[in-house]
Amino acid sequence: MSDAPDGAPEDPEGADEADPAVDGGHDPGSSTHTVRLELVDEPGQLLAALQPIADNGGNLLSIYHERGNKTPRGRIPVEVDFEATADRFEVIVGALRDEGIAVMQAGTERYAEELTLLLVGHLIDTDLSDTLSRIEADASTSVADVSLAAPQGTAEASSARLRLEARTGETADALETVRGIAEEKGLRVVAPLAGVET
Amino acid sequence: MRLAVTGAGAVGRSVVELAGEYGHEVVAVADSSSAVVADAGLDPEALVTRKAEAGVVGDGDPGDALAADYDVLVEATPTTLGDAEPGFSHVRTALERDRHAVLANKGPVAERYADLRALARDGDGDVRFEATVGGAIPAISTVEDVEPGHVTAVRGVLNGTANFILTRMAAEGLDYDHVLAEAQDLGVAEADPSFDVDGTDAALKCVILANVLSFGAADDPADAREFTLDDADVEGIRDVPGSALRLAAEDGRTVRLIGEATGGTVRVAPRLVPENGTLAVSGTQNIVQIETSHAGRLNISGLGAGGPETASAVLSDVGRLG
Incomplete structure (x- = not known):
């Protein structure tokens, strides 16, 4: 558990298990997920995108905000890593979409x-x-x-x-x-x- | 080589004018109503002048040119669909006499490819048709060089008129009807532009490419699938509104009339392509993109129409007959 980020939920399988973040999804406990979002270049958009993740039990790990690298339509790509169970991950992606946030990639399989x-x-x-x-x-x-x-x-x-x-x-x-x-x-x-x- | 030319339109006339530069001589020319035969070679300037002033090429019957003593028949009459006549019969006459045939007329190659191949097999004459696809662009010979069995697809912008219209619509924010009228004023589009804007012309070129791929890859021509215009899935550009091009441009893209041929399918339709991508050629330019198994992707762009440009492809074919 020594390398678990602050506030990470207890890993029910113990620290000697292989890191589930590598292949993601199969572990019934929390694993690391990456979502790639495209945000409109307006104040408050980043916070609005992070809120549904926190509100639905996702544990934020990192945010990579490519402000200088806009898409042709002037959107800003953002990559967010967070820990969540598989069930919660689905809920979070749904909540992001409900907020009208463009989810370009969620996990490794869906909507890639x-x-x-x-x-x-x-x-x-x-x-x-x-x-x-x-x-x-x-x-x-x-x-x-x-x-x-x-x-x-x-x-x-x-x-x-x-x-x-x-x-x-x-x-x-x-x-x-x-x-x-x-x-x-x-x-x-x-x-x-x-x-x-x- | 001694050439007989059927068809005295822009391409036929340019072949007559340029043949000497390529080391060949023209011994007979026919248009739809007349012919001239000169065993010692005819004077290109006199022929072009007579056609312009009197509307005929000579005093003879059109059949006289086909009966003349030539090595290569250059078939440059207007493209016709279905039985592809009279072009097909002109080529048959030449091949049955064991002469070579070089076509600028798309009809026989697109609509009766198997018949054409069978005629060539039965005699000593060969058939070539570089000028039928992409004007000056060496599309067919490049596919032959790479070998049809190692080409997985050929696609590209193969109609300059449609490309000119789409380019202008995108650049000026104008609608189709407005740009078409402009293209007609400039002589880029015909009074009846259907053949170009409905995608028929591009489709014929893709059908020809599909035939080259199919017959070229088959061990026995009897097993090769023959393609005609009926096998092509064709959409034109008439109902592409200016607003579609604006939406595409906002996203770094544009619309081009793209033709695609594989060994199994032929498709022509307006497609979204990257605005600054290889296929987004401007104006009347054409581009042919050849997808190969081992040599990656080859791109050749250039002038897809015009008398001298197309005649240069015809004369390159004559040179290949050797």
């Missing part, structure tokens, strides 16, 4: 891949909110960010840029889900060129 695409057509008349809910309903996909441009209101075709998060290896499935919904609603999908973006 990102997919940006455009939807074009009568997005408002075809109920954009329903479109997004149905994309979210797909188990492998989460909508991280939406930008809408409807310069002519509902009179002309509008465009939306969607940033989706998908589980590793499941971006093709995510894209198929979107294509299916788009086809049904008479919308067009401008997909990224898979595997070519560098």
Whole structure:
């Protein structure tokens, strides 16, 4: 226990066990998790992002705040390490999303891949909110960010840029889900060129 | 080599004008209604002048050019779909006479590739068609050099008109109709732009590449899958609004009409690509990207259309026949 951070919960398995943080997830007790977030560059955003972690029993270990390294959309990437049980980890990630925080990566498996695409057509008349809910309903996909441009209101075709998060290896499935919904609603999908973006 | 040229449009005329520089002579030219045959080689300047002034290339019947004494037939009539006539018959006539055929016309290579290969197998003449894909860009010969069996995919921007429109829409924040009108004024787009903006032209080029990959990788041509335009999944750029390009630009991306061919699929559609990435060529530029098994990714960009540019690809093919 000598290397456990201050305030870490008691490790029920004792100190002689292998460090569960290395592979994460299998240990029924607390293990270390890393989440990668993208924050809007406004005062108070970092605190707002940390609150759901603390409130739900996560034990903060480190915060890496890349303030000088913005994403193309002007967001700030932040990496947070904390200890939590597997159950609490799920709750924390859900709470972060509920706060509207963009979770780019949680743990090592979930939502490790990102997919940006455009939807074009009568997005408002075809109920954009329903479109997004149905994309979210797909188990492998989460909508991280939406930008809408409807310069002519509902009179002309509008465009939306969607940033989706998908589980590793499941971006093709995510894209198929979107294509299916788009086809049904008479919308067009401008997909990224898979595997070519560098 | 002694060349007969069918088709006296921009490409056919440029072949006639440039052949001498490449060490070849033109002995016959036909357009849709006339022909001229000169066994000692014809005068390019006189031919181009006559075509411009009288609308014909000579006093003969178009069939006379096909019957002339040439080594290579250059087929440069307009691309037609389906049976790919009359271009296909011109090439067949040449191959049945054991002459070589070099095509700038996409129709026969995209729509009747297996027939073309069978004709070439039965005789002593060879068929080449570098000019059908990417104008001046040596796309086909590079795939042949790498060997089709070691190429996993070929993709790229293969239509200058569509690329010009998307580039202008992104740069000026204008809508499709506005930029199309501008492109028509500049002569970059035809009065009827369907072939370019609906993705048909890019799709034909990808179908040709798919055929080269498929037949090139097969041990026996009888086992190779043949592709035609019907096998291509094609979306054009007509209904891409300016707002889509603005949203893409906010995220460091842009939209390009990308064609992709593998040994099994052909797809043309507007795609999101990084704004400063390799595939985001500007204006009427084209780019061909070849994905290889052992040599990584090769990129070749250049002018995808134009009389002299396309004629240079035709004459390179003539040179390869040796």
